[in-house]
Amino acid sequence: MKFRAKIIDVGCLNHFTRVVNTISKLTKTCILRLTPDNLYFVLSGKISSGGVSMWCELSQANFFDEYQLEGVAPDANEICLEVTPENLSRALRTVQNAKCVKIKLTKKHCPCLTFAAELPTLSSISRVVTHDIPVDVIPRRLWQDFKEPKMPDFDVGIYLPPLKTMKNVVDRMKNLSNFLVMEANLNGEMNLKIETDLVSVTTHFKDLGNPPWGGDGSQGRSQSRDPELMAHTRVDIRKLQQFLMGQQVNPSKAMCNIVHKRIIHLILLHEDVSLQYFIPAVA
Amino acid sequence: MNCVVTGGNVKVLAKAIHSLSRIGDELYLEPQEGGLALRSVNSSRSAYACFLFSPLFFSRYTSPCGQAFRCKMSIKCVQAVFRSLSSLEKTVEKCHIELDGDKSRLTFTLHCKHGLLKTHNLSFQDSESLLAVFDKDSCSNVLRAQPRLLVDTVLHFPPALEEVTLSVSGERVWFRNHLEDEPEQSKAMLTELCLSSDEFDHFAIGAQSSITFCLKELRGLLVFAESTGLPISVHFDQPGSPVVLSVTDSVLEVNFVLATLSDDSNLRNHNNNSTKRAQSPPPPDDFMNDDIDSYLIAMETSDLAGPPDAVAPRQQTSSRTPTTQPPVADHRRESEEEEEEEEDTERPPNKKFRSLFFGSVCPNDSQLTNQTMKSQEVLASDSEDDTQSGCP
Amino acid sequence: MSLSTQSQMVEDNYVLVASLDNVRNLSNILKAITFKDHAIFNATPNGLKVTVEDSKCLQANAFIQAEIFQEFTIKEESVGFQVNLTVLLDCLTIFGGSTVAGVTTALRMCYNGYGYPLTLFLEEGGVVTVCKINTQEPEEPIDFEFCSTNVTNKVILQSESLKEAFSELDMTSEVLQITMSPSQPYFRLSTFGNSGNAHYDYPKDSDMMELFQCSETQTNRYKMSLLKPSTKALALSCKVSVRTDSRGFLSLQYLVRNDDRQICFVEYYCCPDEEVDEE
Numbered sequence: 001m002k003f004r005a006k007i008i009d010v011g012c013l014n015h016f017t018r019v020v021n022t023i024s025k026l027t028k029t030c031i032l033r034l035t036p037d038n039l040y041f042v043l044s045g046k047i048s049s050g051g052v053s054m055w056c057e058l059s060q061a062n063f064f065d066e067y068q069l070e071g072v073a074p075d076a077n078e079i080c081l082e083v084t085p086e087n088l089s090r091a092l093r094t095v096q097n098a099k100c101v102k103i104k105l106t107k108k109h110c111p112c113l114t115f116a117a118e119l120p121t122l123s124s125i126s127r128v129v130t131h132d133i134p135v136d137v138i139p140r141r142l143w144q145d146f147k148e149p150k151m152p153d154f155d156v157g158i159y160l161p162p163l164k165t166m167k168n169v170v171d172r173m174k175n176l177s178n179f180l181v182m183e184a185n186l187n188g189e190m191n192l193k194i195e196t197d198l199v200s201v202t203t204h205f206k207d208l209g210n211p212p213w214g215g216d217g218s219q220g221r222s223q224s225r226d227p228e229l230m231a232h233t234r235v236d237i238r239k240l241q242q243f244l245m246g247q248q249v250n251p252s253k254a255m256c257n258i259v260h261k262r263i264i265h266l267i268l269l270h271e272d273v274s275l276q277y278f279i280p281a282v283a
Numbered sequence: 284m285n286c287v288v289t290g291g292n293v294k295v296l297a298k299a300i301h302s303l304s305r306i307g308d309e310l311y312l313e314p315q316e317g318g319l320a321l322r323s324v325n326s327s328r329s330a331y332a333c334f335l336f337s338p339l340f341f342s343r344y345t346s347p348c349g350q351a352f353r354c355k356m357s358i359k360c361v362q363a364v365f366r367s368l369s370s371l372e373k374t375v376e377k378c379h380i381e382l383d384g385d386k387s388r389l390t391f392t393l394h395c396k397h398g399l400l401k402t403h404n405l406s407f408q409d410s411e412s413l414l415a416v417f418d419k420d421s422c423s424n425v426l427r428a429q430p431r432l433l434v435d436t437v438l439h440f441p442p443a444l445e446e447v448t449l450s451v452s453g454e455r456v457w458f459r460n461h462l463e464d465e466p467e468q469s470k471a472m473l474t475e476l477c478l479s480s481d482e483f484d485h486f487a488i489g490a491q492s493s494i495t496f497c498l499k500e501l502r503g504l505l506v507f508a509e510s511t512g513l514p515i516s517v518h519f520d521q522p523g524s525p526v527v528l529s530v531t532d533s534v535l536e537v538n539f540v541l542a543t544l545s546d547d548s549n550l551r552n553h554n555n556n557s558t559k560r561a562q563s564p565p566p567p568d569d570f571m572n573d574d575i576d577s578y579l580i581a582m583e584t585s586d587l588a589g590p591p592d593a594v595a596p597r598q599q600t601s602s603r604t605p606t607t608q609p610p611v612a613d614h615r616r617e618s619e620e621e622e623e624e625e626e627d628t629e630r631p632p633n634k635k636f637r638s639l640f641f642g643s644v645c646p647n648d649s650q651l652t653n654q655t656m657k658s659q660e661v662l663a664s665d666s667e668d669d670t671q672s673g674c675p
Numbered sequence: 676m677s678l679s680t681q682s683q684m685v686e687d688n689y690v691l692v693a694s695l696d697n698v699r700n701l702s703n704i705l706k707a708i709t710f711k712d713h714a715i716f717n718a719t720p721n722g723l724k725v726t727v728e729d730s731k732c733l734q735a736n737a738f739i740q741a742e743i744f745q746e747f748t749i750k751e752e753s754v755g756f757q758v759n760l761t762v763l764l765d766c767l768t769i770f771g772g773s774t775v776a777g778v779t780t781a782l783r784m785c786y787n788g789y790g791y792p793l794t795l796f797l798e799e800g801g802v803v804t805v806c807k808i809n810t811q812e813p814e815e816p817i818d819f820e821f822c823s824t825n826v827t828n829k830v831i832l833q834s835e836s837l838k839e840a841f842s843e844l845d846m847t848s849e850v851l852q853i854t855m856s857p858s859q860p861y862f863r864l865s866t867f868g869n870s871g872n873a874h875y876d877y878p879k880d881s882d883m884m885e886l887f888q889c890s891e892t893q894t895n896r897y898k899m900s901l902l903k904p905s906t907k908a909l910a911l912s913c914k915v916s917v918r919t920d921s922r923g924f925l926s927l928q929y930l931v932r933n934d935d936r937q938i939c940f941v942e943y944y945c946c947p948d949e950e951v952d953e954e
Binding site (some may be wrong): 363374400405406 | 836839840842843845868869870871872873874875876877878880881882883
């Protein structure tokens with residue numbers, strides 16, 4: 001079991017840092033799955049994480065100048081680690097101007113992901129900083145918990161409005177209520193609603209457009225649907241807020257699938273990174 | 284005492300008080316013929332700081348003639364006088380400090396823009412003299428650096444980190460976070476920064492050494508040094524004897540004296556935390572050159588096989604003792620002020636750091652035994668059930 | 676649904692309709708008086724007055740004249756209701772209260788009378804938010820009987836110089852003591868904290884002093900906890916008028932310029948602290 005990778009390009013370093021920062025805002029701990037082609041940050045919908053699930057996929061070739069992986073076995077060429085994204089984020093923050101950053105799975109006092117960076121100085125010799133971040137190696141028998149979640153059989157899929165606008169609205173609604181109803185139809189309309197003893201607030205978004213899902217059969221239900229008919233799900237507003245808080249850049253595509261009264265499935269695509277986030281309904 | 288501070292020096296004074304507030308809760312003020320001394324000490328007496336402003340720092344300075352006068356007051360109250368640090372330079376034209384011994388009152392009068400006059404009357408208590416026992420000139424190791432270098436260094440460590448270990452060997456300086464031995468700490472992130480001697484203005488190492496001290500006070504001094512742009516000197520010896528951080532200029536002298544962890548706790552810490560991160564650091568470039576497969580995690584191999592140099596640091600640790608500088612007792616002998624501190628002898632010393640004023644901590648047998656056991660446990664726990672079965 | 680078509684539905688029975696192209700012209704000034712949840716709204720053809728009170732010792736009023744609104748229609752002499760101000764402010768700033776030039780939130784506010792909610796239609800960049808805030812019957816605001824004929828001392832200061840003092844006030848002091856006098860120290864703010872006292876003296880000829888009219892020496896103490904909320908108004912204002920009457924009541928009037936450079940006023944009344952030590 002070996003893993004080592006190297007980033008030289010400053011753009012890649014910034015990009016990778018942004019992705020890790022985003023993940024660190026979404027969860028305290030998560031699984032990092034390393035495969036020969038991809039990195040995945042995974043959170044499976046356990047009760048302890050409030051039932052939310054996350055799946056973030058990065059193509060290693062787009063970030064790393066060198067990437068070597070030797071998995072646990074020839075028939076399972078992967079490594080699965082439990083990490084604290086905040087630690088990764090902090091390590092990356094301090095090496096933003098590095099000439100080169102190496103990431104390595106090491107055996108220190110415990111298994112660690114070691115970040116080593118060469119920092120520029122005025123003298124001829126570089127400064128070297130290393131961060132040993134303890135990780136837990138996930139045994140192979142538990143891997144099945146961290147598979148890519150299946151696209152749910154949703155009722156309505158819709159493109160999201162600018163996330164900044166959505167964040168502002170959700171932040172204020174959070175001050176007023178603990179729960180929020182998200183509803184959308186196939187006519188490109190989406191509403192965010194809260195209702196309490198003191199106040200009711202509804203924000204109406206329109207002309208958002210509906211993604212042309214097709215070919216995989218998962219959109220079967222929405223095929224013959226009345227375009228005006230809303231599918232809605234009531235969620236814990238903090239979960240949605242947390243998701244929106246983590247977004248530092250506007251993704252090239254942001255979508256949401258709603259399974260009526262069951263779940264909302266948020267999908268962000270940004271260049272080569274995809275992030276999926278699942279928030280379960282509350283009664 | 285009666286003195287006036289003008290212009291940019293008001294901010295220097297304000298920054299000094301803010302720095303001192305990182306040390307303790309009380310400000311000890313002693314006007315002397317040679318200038319105004321402001322001091323503070325923390326509750327466990329393991330950190331002490333003194334700013335001495337020479338008469339030339341002031342545009343007017345009169346010290347009480349005759350008998351010595353000393354007082355102390357809550358540092359927060361003095362800080363409040365200079366609350367708006369950022370706007371201080373723009374708003375305050377002149378600061379007048381007057382000490383009225385009869386009324387037990389210290390008055391700060393700030394003459395500000397637009398004729399605004401701010402008068403703060405603070406009450407104080409008489410106090411004993413506060414002097415720490417240190418002799419920085421006898422230290423075998425001296426580093427001097429621009430504040431920027433140390434600011435950039437501490438940036439790598441989390442704000443909550445309490446202690447940092449500074450090691451010197453050859454032409455290199457290492458900073459790394461110091462962790463307690465408690466089990467939950469084993470999950471903490473370890474950070475190490477390696478600097479070349481070239482980055483220092485002055486680099487004189489008499490004996491390879493590794494000391495652990497509190498980061499909070501260093502950060503406090505850095506705030507001051509950075510705003511004044513003055514270099515910081517670090518004087519130190521072996522673990523257990525204090526490190527002295529100093530900043531000097533023609534009109535002021537600043538000394539921060541911080542206790543360091545004594546040797547036995549250092550040793551314990553290293554054994555527990557890591558084999559590689561022992562007191563003597565590994566060759567600096569090893570991580571950066573590409574032939575380091577020995578460091579890659581290799582869980583298929585025996586659980587006892589550490590990196591080949593894993594044993595070496597411990598040997599070095601024990602062999603270090605003879606090379607150390609004069610023991611603490613010598614420093615004590617040089618102290619004349621020590622008697623005056625006697626009223627505090629009842630205070631139990633800080634659990635880890637020896638007071639700067641008294642006594643020394645001896646490694647104790649039970650700790651040593653304990654330590655051996657712990658390190659064995661660590662080695663045993665290295666094996667991961669899955670990894671052994673999962674490997675070819 | 677556009678803002679106008681949505682609001683059409685409730686507008687048939689309205690008693691009050693007010694619109695603003697820029698909601699900040701209302702939300703900012705309401706922030707200056709937000710220290711308790713309950714706010715009493717009183718609309719007349721002249722405009723809107725919003726009152727917030729604390730323990731019968733402090734009252735804050737914000738005035739937004741009818742001219743500030745792009746539309747201000749009122750069907751009765753006077754329309755009054757009470758709402759939760761914190762909730763109202765969250766609604767008014769639902770789009771974040773952007774300060775970016777060219778991005779403003781438009782507001783249309785409707786009230787159909789007793790028993791109806793206060794309905795807000797907010798629009799920014801084509802996105803519409805509809806809020807219905809429950810209302811209550813308004814309480815009668817306290818009359819502090821502060822009358823300009825009884826004013827003994829008055830100074831007008833540029834807010835800048837008071838902001839500095841208020842940001843540095845020793846909060847361990849229970850009271851803020853204000854001295855106004857035709858002779859020295861002219862205008863003095865004093866605190867008496869845990870570790871000593873502090874005095875801030877403004878000379879009458881300071882270039883921060885726009886008006887100085889003091890006829891007799893007066894020293895009054897006001898509870899620090901009561902005066903603290905007024906710093907919100909101070910922060911927004913460009914000038915402040917400090918007046919005391921013969922009973923020692925304090926009036927602070929803040930002149931606030933909105934985003935469109937129009938002038939609004941916020942005023943605070945405060946009772947003196949009962950235990951005044953003679954100094």
